[in-house]
Amino acid sequence: MAGKTITRADLCEAVYQKVGLSRTESAALVELVLQEITDCLERGETVKLSSFGSFVVRKKGQRIGRNPKTGKEVPISPRRVMVFKPSAILKQRINSSGGSGG
Numbered sequence: 001m002a003g004k005t006i007t008r009a010d011l012c013e014a015v016y017q018k019v020g021l022s023r024t025e026s027a028a029l030v031e032l033v034l035q036e037i038t039d040c041l042e043r044g045e046t047v048k049l050s051s052f053g054s055f056v057v058r059k060k061g062q063r064i065g066r067n068p069k070t071g072k073e074v075p076i077s078p079r080r081v082m083v084f085k086p087s088a089i090l091k092q093r094i095n096s097s098g099g100s101g102g
Contacts (some may be wrong), residue, residue, distance in 0.1 A: 007029075008030060008034075009052050011030045012026045012027040012030045015029055015030055020026065034085045037055065041055055041057055041082055044057050044080070045057070049087075050087070051087055051090065052086070052087055052089075053085050053086040053087045053090055054084070054085045054087075054091055055082060055083075055084055056082070056083050056084075056085060057079055057080050057081070057082050058080065058081050058082075058083060059079075059083055060078060060079055060080070061078050061098075062075060062076065062077055062078045063075075064076070074077055
């Protein structure tokens with residue numbers, strides 16, 4: 001699936017086109033929203049955006065993994081991972097949008 005990649009600049013341009021703020025204000029707004037989401041996730045909070053989805057931080061405990069080249073067992077240290085759970089509304093929109101599904 002080779003879709004277009006949307007960048008920060010694209011988001012800023014979309015805000016500029018649709019909201020009517022200046023380009024500088026639009027860029028600042030996008031950055032503030034992304035920074036707030038990042039700060040919340042860094043604190044371990046869940047970010048839930050209605051009709052869009054949730055960003056959730058999960059703690060993974062230490063476990064034993066295997067080096068695929070050597071087959072040697074290696075410990076994988078505990079860490080936090082971030083997952084995105086799309087809302088039912090977003091899933092429905094994606095599946096009915098006519099894009100190539102997998």
